[in-house]
Amino acid sequence: xxxxxxxxxxxxxxxxxxxxxxxxxxxxxxxxxxxxxxxxxxxxxxxxxxxxxxxxxxxxxxxxxxxxxxxxxxxxxxxxxxxxxxxxxxxxxxxxxxxxxxxxxxxxxxxxxxxxxxxxxxxxxxxxxxxxxxxxxxxxxxxxxxxxxxxxxxxxxxxxxxxxxxxxxxxxxxxxxxxxxxxxxxxxxxxxxxxxxxxxxxxxxxxxxxxxxxxxxxxxxxxxxxxxxxxxxxxxxxxxxxxxxxxxxxxxxxxxxxxxxxxxxxxxxxxxxxxxxxxxxxxxxxxxxxxxxxxxxxxxxxxxxxxxxxxxxxxxxxxxxxxxxxxxxxxxxxxxxxxxxxxxxxxxxxxxxxxxxxxxxxxxxxxxxxxxxxxxxxxxxxxxxxxxxxxxxxxxxxxxxxxxxxxxxxxxxxxxxxxxxxxxxxxxxxxxxxxxxxxxxxxxxxxxx
Amino acid sequence: xxxxxxxxxxxxxxxxxxxxxxxxxxxxxxxxxxxxxxxxxxxxxxxxxxxxxxxxxxxxxxxxxxxxxxxxxxxxxxxxxxxxxxxxxxxxxxxxxxxxxxxxxxxxxxxxxxxxxxxxxxxxxxxxxxxxxxxxxxxxxxxxxxxxxxxxxxxxxxxxxxxxxxxxxxxxxxxxxxxxxxxxxxxxxxxxxxxxxxxxxxxxxxxxxxxxxxxxxxxxxxxxxxxxxxxxxxxxxxxxxxxxxxxxxxxxxxxxxxxxxxxxxxxxxxxxxxxxxxxxxxxxxxxxxxxxxxxxxxxxxxxxxxxxxxxxxxxxxxxxxxxxxxxxxxxxxxxxxxxxxxxxxxxxxxxxxxxxxxxxxxxxxxxxxxxxxxxxxxxxxxxxxxxxxxxxxxxxxxxxxxxxxxxxxxxxxxxxxxxxxxxxxxxxxxxxxxxxxxxxxxxxxxxxxxxxxxxxxxxxxxxxxxxxxxxxxxxxxxxxxxxxxxxxxxxx
Numbered sequence: 001x002x003x004x005x006x007x008x009x010x011x012x013x014x015x016x017x018x019x020x021x022x023x024x025x026x027x028x029x030x031x032x033x034x035x036x037x038x039x040x041x042x043x044x045x046x047x048x049x050x051x052x053x054x055x056x057x058x059x060x061x062x063x064x065x066x067x068x069x070x071x072x073x074x075x076x077x078x079x080x081x082x083x084x085x086x087x088x089x090x091x092x093x094x095x096x097x098x099x100x101x102x103x104x105x106x107x108x109x110x111x112x113x114x115x116x117x118x119x120x121x122x123x124x125x126x127x128x129x130x131x132x133x134x135x136x137x138x139x140x141x142x143x144x145x146x147x148x149x150x151x152x153x154x155x156x157x158x159x160x161x162x163x164x165x166x167x168x169x170x171x172x173x174x175x176x177x178x179x180x181x182x183x184x185x186x187x188x189x190x191x192x193x194x195x196x197x198x199x200x201x202x203x204x205x206x207x208x209x210x211x212x213x214x215x216x217x218x219x220x221x222x223x224x225x226x227x228x229x230x231x232x233x234x235x236x237x238x239x240x241x242x243x244x245x246x247x248x249x250x251x252x253x254x255x256x257x258x259x260x261x262x263x264x265x266x267x268x269x270x271x272x273x274x275x276x277x278x279x280x281x282x283x284x285x286x287x288x289x290x291x292x293x294x295x296x297x298x299x300x301x302x303x304x305x306x307x308x309x310x311x312x313x314x315x316x317x318x319x320x321x322x323x324x325x326x327x328x329x330x331x332x333x334x335x336x337x338x339x340x341x342x343x344x345x346x347x348x349x350x351x352x353x354x355x356x357x358x359x360x361x362x363x364x365x366x367x368x369x370x371x372x373x374x375x376x377x378x379x380x381x382x383x384x385x386x387x388x389x390x391x392x393x394x395x396x397x398x399x400x401x402x403x404x405x406x407x408x409x410x411x412x413x414x415x416x417x418x419x420x421x422x423x424x425x426x427x428x429x430x431x432x433x434x435x436x437x438x439x440x441x442x443x444x445x446x447x448x449x
Numbered sequence: 450x451x452x453x454x455x456x457x458x459x460x461x462x463x464x465x466x467x468x469x470x471x472x473x474x475x476x477x478x479x480x481x482x483x484x485x486x487x488x489x490x491x492x493x494x495x496x497x498x499x500x501x502x503x504x505x506x507x508x509x510x511x512x513x514x515x516x517x518x519x520x521x522x523x524x525x526x527x528x529x530x531x532x533x534x535x536x537x538x539x540x541x542x543x544x545x546x547x548x549x550x551x552x553x554x555x556x557x558x559x560x561x562x563x564x565x566x567x568x569x570x571x572x573x574x575x576x577x578x579x580x581x582x583x584x585x586x587x588x589x590x591x592x593x594x595x596x597x598x599x600x601x602x603x604x605x606x607x608x609x610x611x612x613x614x615x616x617x618x619x620x621x622x623x624x625x626x627x628x629x630x631x632x633x634x635x636x637x638x639x640x641x642x643x644x645x646x647x648x649x650x651x652x653x654x655x656x657x658x659x660x661x662x663x664x665x666x667x668x669x670x671x672x673x674x675x676x677x678x679x680x681x682x683x684x685x686x687x688x689x690x691x692x693x694x695x696x697x698x699x700x701x702x703x704x705x706x707x708x709x710x711x712x713x714x715x716x717x718x719x720x721x722x723x724x725x726x727x728x729x730x731x732x733x734x735x736x737x738x739x740x741x742x743x744x745x746x747x748x749x750x751x752x753x754x755x756x757x758x759x760x761x762x763x764x765x766x767x768x769x770x771x772x773x774x775x776x777x778x779x780x781x782x783x784x785x786x787x788x789x790x791x792x793x794x795x796x797x798x799x800x801x802x803x804x805x806x807x808x809x810x811x812x813x814x815x816x817x818x819x820x821x822x823x824x825x826x827x828x829x830x831x832x833x834x835x836x837x838x839x840x841x842x843x844x845x846x847x848x849x850x851x852x853x854x855x856x857x858x859x860x861x862x863x864x865x866x867x868x869x870x871x872x873x874x875x876x877x878x879x880x881x882x883x884x885x886x887x888x889x890x891x892x893x894x895x896x897x898x899x900x901x902x903x904x905x906x907x908x909x910x911x912x913x914x915x916x917x918x919x920x921x922x923x924x925x926x927x928x929x930x931x932x933x934x935x936x937x938x939x940x941x
Contacts, residue, residue, distance in 0.1 A: 360828050362777075414828065447789035448775065448819070449828050 009285040009310060010041025013053050016281065018258035018265050019245045020066035020078075020119070028054060029256065029278065031265055032067045034080070037312035037350060037425075039063065044077065047278050057092055063314055065118035066159075076128065078117045083318060085120045085130060101145030108139070109146040116317055119159045131160045131170065134317065134344070138170050151181050158203040159246070169213070171202040178205040178215055191215065191226055204246040214255070216247045219392060223247040223257060236272050241390055261388040281387050285310075286352045286423050293441040295325065296333045306337055310350045312427070315393075317345035331366045331408045331439035338437045339376075339430045346393075346431040348379075353443060355382065355417045355424045360449020363426070364412045366440045367402050374432010375401035377411070378441055382421040390418050398429065408439070416449065452903045453878035454708035457644060457701060458653040458894075460506070460562065461694060462499060463660030463865075464715035466490045466872035468691065475692055478699035479874060482713060483885075486876025487915055491889040495816050495834050496768040497717035497867040500534045500581075502891060503563045503655065506716065507545040509895030509910035513818075515542045516826025517564075519766050520581075523829050526778045529751045530765060534581070536565045542826065544907065546895045547571050550651050553904045558643035560654040561636050563716075575643065580609035580657055602642055607632040610661040617661055618863060625665065626686065630693065633658040637697040644704055651898070662690045663719035667864035674721045674864070676856070710878050710901050714894060715871035722866035724856055726803060726837055728764035728771070728844040729753075731853045735799060737761045740848070747849040757781035762796065767867060769844040770831035771796065793817055793833055800835050806854040811838035840868050880916050889915060 010016050020032035028048050035042030043058035044067045062081035070076055070087065074095055077086045084106065087096040098114060099106045106113050115134035123129050127142045138160040140149035155174035162168055167188060169180045176199045177192035191213065192199035200219035207213055212227050212234075221242050225234035236255065238244065243260040250256055254275060256267050263281035266274050287308065297307040304325050311323040322340040330336040337349050355361065365378035379398030382390050399411040417424065428438040466489075473480050482488065494502050494512055501517040508515070516522055517539065521530035532538075540548070547557045547569060557574035559565060566578035568591040576591040577599065585606060590596045599606060610617040610629045617625050633656050640654040668674045669683035702711060729750060732738040739759035744752065750765055757774060761784050764771045773792060776782040784792055797815040804810055814836040822830060837844065843866045845855055856863075873889055876882075879901045892912030899906045900914040934940045 358823070416825070444786075446778070446828070447786050448773070448778065448832055 009038055010036035011284075012043070012058065013045065013056060014041065014280055014282070015045060015263055015265075015278070016041050017260055018263065019064075019260065020068070021246050021248060021256055021258045021265055022068060023248065023250050023256055024069065029265060030067060030069065030075075031258070031278070032064050032077070034063045034065060034260075035061070035314060037314045037348075038310045039081065039313040039316075042079075042081075044075065049276070051278055051280070055090065057088060059092060059094075066120060068121050070122050076120050076122060078120045078130070080116055080118050080133075081314070081316075081318060083114045083116065085114070085117055085128060096143065098141075098145070107145070108141065121161065123162050129160050129162050129168065131157045133157055138168065149183065151185055159205060161206060163207050169205050169207055171205045171215070173201050173203055173218075176200060176202065178202055178213065180207075189228070191230055196220075206248060208249050214247055214249050216244050216257075218243050218245065218260075223255060225249075234270065236268055240388070241392075242388065243392075262386050263388075264386070279386075283352070283383070283387055283423060286354055288354055290351060290353050290426055290441065290443040292351075293443070294333050295330075295335045295337050295439060298325070298335075306335065306349075308351055309337065312348045312350045315345045316341070316343050316347045318343060321347045323347065323349060326437060329368065329437050331368070331437075333439075336368075336437045336439040337428060338435065339428070340435045341430055342433045346429060348427040348429040349438065350425050350427045352383070352423055352425050355421055356445060357417060357421055358419045359417050360414060360446045361417060361424075362412055362414050362442075362444055362446055363399060364410065364440070364442045365399050365428070365438060366408050366410045367399075367406070368408045368437045368439075369402045369404065369406045370435040371405055372403055372430075372432055372434030372436060374430065374434065375403050376428075376430045376432070376434075376436040376438075377401045378413075378438065379427045379429045380413075380415055380443070381425040381427065382417050383423045383425065384418075384420045385422045390421070396427075402436075408437075410440075414446070451878060453710040453901055454650065455644070455705070456651050456710045456712065456898055456901055457640070457705060458651070458712040458714065458898070459640065459698060459701065460503065460653065460655035461659040461713060461715045461872075462503075462563070462655055462657050463663060463717060463719035463867070464691075464694075464713075464872045465663065465718035465720060465868065466715075466870060467718070467720075468687070469872050472688055472691055475688070476695040478695045478702060479713065481702070482698075482711060482874040482876040484876075485882060486874065486880040487883045487886055488872075488874035489886045489889050490870040491714060491873040491891060491893075493717040493867075493869050493871055493891055495821055495869075496766060496770065496836075497840065497869050497871075498767055499660070499716060500564045502716035502871075504534075504539055504543075505891045506714065506894045507547070507562070508539075508543045509546075509892050509906075509912045510543055511822050511824060511892065511911060513822035513824030513827030513830065515539045515824075516829055518770060518830055524826075525829065526780070528755075528757070528763065528779065534564050535567070536569055536578075537567055539564060540569060545569070546898055547574065547576070547651075547653070549899060549907070550902060550904060553902070555650040555902060555904075556648065557651045558647060558649045558653070560639050560643070560652070561657065562653060562655045574649070575647065577606070577639065579655065580611075582608050584608075599639060599642075603635040603638050607635055609657065618664065622665065622683070625661075629658040629661050629690070633694070633697075637700070640701060641704055644701070650902070656694060658690055659694060659715065660719055662687050663865040664863055667719070667721050671721050675723050676864075705877070708878050710875065710880055712873070712875040712894070712898070714873040714891075716891065717871050718868035719865040720868040721841065722843060722863055723838065723841045724805065724854055725843050725845045726769070727847065727850045727853045727855050728769055728835075729846055729848050730850050731803065732760075732762055732764060733848070734853060737796070738763060744849045747847045750846050750848065753848045758783060761792065764844065765846045766831070767843050768840050769800075769835035769837065771833040771835065773832045789832075796833060800833075800837075803837070803853075805838075805842070806852070811842060813837050814839070836869065840866055842866075875915070881918055883918065886915070 016036045017034040022030040031045045042061040042064045046055040065080045066078045085098040119131035137152040154172040158171045160170040180189035203218045204216035221238040223236040245258045245260045248256045264279040267276035292308045295306045299305040299307045306325045326338045377398040379396045397415045399413045501512040523530045551572045559576045561579045563579045566582045568576040568578045578589045582589045643649045643652045666686040669680040739756040741754040741756045801813045816834045896906045896912045897915045
């Protein structure tokens with residue numbers, strides 16, 4: 001029987017991970033879907049009031065974070081994982097790409113390349129203001145790649161907006177601050193003292209018509225509106241781990257919010273009532289139990305791909321990682337899976353399985369590492385029935401982290417599924433630089449739990 | 450309902466509700482609390498053993514959250530229960546009301562509450578640890594200076610009815626009787642001291658005499674006791690002690706002002722003990738346990754040479770705790786995971802069929818741990834609990850008997866065993882006059898105390914607030930409303 005090669009797990013039109021959102025003048029909503037962990041499924045969707053997808057674009061996008069309608073009606077896209085900005089037309093043609101800079105090398109006038117751009121907007125003078133996240137800067141670039149303005153005192157920034165007064169507002173996410181900078185590069189306003197209570201990883205800040213600022217306080221799972229004096233005058237708390245990405249105040253006074261972890265876009269009125277919502281995610285790829293944990297079975301003959309496991313490279317922060325099925329190095333049987341990675345993000349092999357809410361589980365792995373600067377282990381990310389996680393990736397429970405060079409070593413973890421959990425991603429996970437192999441993964445419910 | 454400023458809680462370990470009801474006429478102060486407030490039987494933990502019962506009272510959480518089911522516990526999947534309960538481990542795992550209240554700037558004193566050694570460091574408060582204190586040479590108070598201070602008031606602190614070298618069950622009855630009274634007097638004295646002199650907002654004392662007395666003297670007054678001995682001197686020993694406690698509660702009530710709420714509660718009852726099922730002997734007889742060598746004389750489970758490769762289950766505890774020897778869990782496990790539920794069901798059926806030594810049916814209840822306990826440490830707990838004849842029969846884990854019946858315990862002969870319901874009564878500021886209630890649980894005490902102080906109740910506390918009146922909406926009410934609305938034409 002032919003086995004599925006789980007390359008995408010994200011059928012066209014399914015919203016996996018909403019990031020950028022925009023309410024269009026026709027009343028529709030433009031949503032940038034960053035895609036599934038596999039790196040597939042990133043697309044731009046235009047949905048109408050009753051949730052029909054009236055337009056979509058996906059061609060080659062990986063982990064795209066924003067799309068904005070230009071004055072000419074085309075769309076400016078930040079194709080984050082591919083380190084590029086694109087202008088596309090409504091027929092799906094690429095009209096322009098930042099890869100055209102530097103005679104097709106994508107190199108900017110200062111000799112650098114975009115790294116992980118997550119936001120791009122057109123400015124008055126026809127240039128593009130880009131949040132160049134992994135270069136820790138925002139830059140204003142003309143279409144030929146000349147940097148005409150920049151600000152560099154940032155840490156993993158998101159969402160730069162040029163204001164009517166000529167200043168620029170940006171969320172410096174890893175500094176837990178929102179700052180407004182004048183053209184000379186002076187900070188003229190800021191919110192957040194660095195404490196997580198005040199702001200925890202803000203990823204969007206908009207200056208409103210009334211002079212207040214609307215901030216998406218992602219890891220505090222809330223949207224806040226602060227006035228010029230830094231007082232919170234309006235707020236919307238999710239009340240669950242949802243990691244909102246962007247919030248826009250609409251002309252009708254409502255607020256449009258993308259909730260990454262619930263794969264959902266909602267519109268709330270000033271009282272916090274949800275008045276519109278779009279969500280079409282379903283968990284079609286969930287297995288009843290973990291299968292092919294010993295990686296012996298191949299998806300199709302001669303594909304060199306292990307059955308039922310997905311390569312997850314969405315957070316690899318760019319190309320260059322190798323995930324492979326290995327017939328040379330293995331613990332038992334004839335195969336293992338390996339990862340060779342030298343990037344700054346994280347990559348993993350993954351299988352999603354059903355779990356009993358509140359059940360006690362035992363995860364076992366066997367791992368071998370070679371010159372690993374960082375760590376590798378097998379981890380569990382529990383999911384609720386909406387596909388939402390319970391905690392941030394950094395806090396996921398896992399087996400013992402392996403480092404350096406280690407021979408095959410078995411480890412186990414006992415972990416209890418949250419009461420609301422219905423599924424779990426089992427991840428053979430690597431963060432760091434080096435080569436790692438995984439074999440004989442098991443994940444079983446313990447009857448005495 | 451107005452909030453009290455102070456709450457005084459007197460724990461009477463092992464106080465039996467049926468005896469309180471029986472002797473009510475001679476217990477004027479408990480009767481007063483019952484008449485003016487709320488009272489009833491209070492459901493103990495499974496099993497009804499002191500350490501986790503008081504821990505549930507302190508935390509409002511079931512034992513699975515801190516992993517104690519007895520005086521000993523296991524913290525991995527090893528055989529036996531090698532760890533001894535203590536406050537350090539418990540308080541790392543769960544929040545207690547003394548921590549929560551002191552966090553809200555309440556001045557707290559806890560006196561002799563079981564499982565409070567090492568003595569909890571309560572900010573701005575006081576603690577004196579319980580009978581699980583190693584010796585008077587150790588620091589058993591917080592702050593340290595409190596040790597000297599209380600010595601001036603009560604003399605040398607009596608840790609327990611037992612002396613360090615002898616079990617109270619084996620001591621001369623006259624000696625131990627005096628010692629119990631002396632010990633309990635100290636606790637009552639200290640309670641008054643922390644109310645009056647230290648002006649604490651929350652004083653929580655546990656009296657142990659109410660547990661020790663029935664273990665020693667139950668057979669002398671209860672004619673239903675299988676080993677009843679008419680004894681003119683000790684016939685009223687237990688009743689006299691109940692009256693002594695009642696008198697002291699009266700003194701505390703006199704001391705308490707109108708802004709005080711008084712709570713009296715026990716953690717379980719002590720009731721007559723008819724005998725013991727030698728549960729490991731039974732497991733051997735039924736083929737669930739194999740020995741490599743039978744011990745000479747009586748030996749505990751861990752002293753016995755057990756052939757784990759042929760053993761499916763083992764037992765320990767007072768009322769009966771059973772663990773399966775599971776493959777992938779215990780180091781020499783032989784029971785397949787898939788057989789877990791089936792084997793528990795099989796054992797449950799057979800346990801329920803055990804009769805007394807005369808072949809009379811016992812009213813036995815069996816609980817699967819998974820059905821009644823939850824939390825982080827539940828997984829290390831027993832797989833099955835058994836209450837033989839509603840705990841009128843206990844168990845012995847000892848091996849080496851020639852039958853499955855005995856009267857001895859690892860600690861010697863015993864008159865009383867723990868029963869599944871304690872007694873509670875509360876009255877004073879913030880407590881409505883609700884009379885007898887039938888659904889109280891030890892888990893209700895912690896949220897009730899927090900509610901009385903107006904302190905937010907953590908969401909993960911499992912109990913309910915006993916002083917909150919449930920709105921009554923009876924079928925009768927509904928019928929009347931329907932009739933009225935119909936007459937008015939609102940209903941078709």
